């Protein structure tokens with residue numbers, strides 16, 4: 001008893017010494033109510049491990065949703081014993097965050113709630129007077145570093161835990177892989193620096209291989225089959241693709257977009273029922289105005305429309321407009337530089 005009190009006291013001081021933040025004796029760690037992703041879940045787990053390592057009390061709440069490829073990260077012991085779950089479950093989800101929180105308060109009141117990978121409006125429940133501290137890398141409203149938040153640009157919230165709080169739990173590899181799409185987007189070289197720190201503190205090849213295996217999304221054979229049997233036209237050296245699906249299923253449509261998004265920068269997929277969605281990674285393209293010609297809308301980088309019919313004529317008209325738009329992009333990028 002005395003020992004655990006001393007451990008807790010010294011833990012608090014030690015933890016504070018290694019970071020700019022004073023950690024509370026009792027902390028509830030949560031991600032935003034949505035999205036629940038590999039960044040928010042891995043950060044939650046890392047902070048629980050870190051604080052408990054200093055003898056402090058730390059728990060999390062169940063989430064509104066959980067992807068099956070992420071549910072291995074949290075364990076029963078990450079939740080307060082008083083939090084009730086159906087006995088046959090290994091999925092720690094709830095359909096009411098407020099009632100889960102209220103249930104927790106009946107037996108354990110945190111000194112502080114730490115929200116990782118989101119800001120206060122994404123807490124998703126009334127904290128009932130408990131102070132909330134946010135750690136986030138979404139800097140839409142600017143940076144922040146005070147008693148209530150550390151918000152700054154970073155590849156993932158996990159990178160802020162690593163760089164600013166010296167939290168080097170190997171599980172943070174999941175945060176980095178998720179938010180950089182396996183080191184392809186969102187400041188990948190800066191993410192690599194954070195990754196390197198994890199490898200110096202216990203992240204081994206076998207651990208990383210295990211994480212990656214667990215994060216793998218099972219391939220739906222129907223999606224690969226749809227790509228194999230559809231009218232798929234690649235152009236622009238394979239960087240652009242136009243697909244005509246016969247299937248009207250939105251699930252297949254979304255799956256095909258996701259799959260081809262791995263290989264192509266510019267995608268247009270026509271669904272069996274005439275719904276068309278388009279996506280580009282180029283800021284120089286305006287897909288919205290193309291969609292508007294067909295009565296649709298969206299954003300310049302993601303847009304959609306619904307054709308009156310998916311007749312071959314209507315589809316070919318979309319194909320012509322899409323390739324023409326991309327042709328304008330190509331002439332932009334292949335223009336000879338001055339002096340040549």
Ligand SMILES: [Mn+2]
Nearest residue numbers: 039117157179
């Ligand atoms: Mn994130």
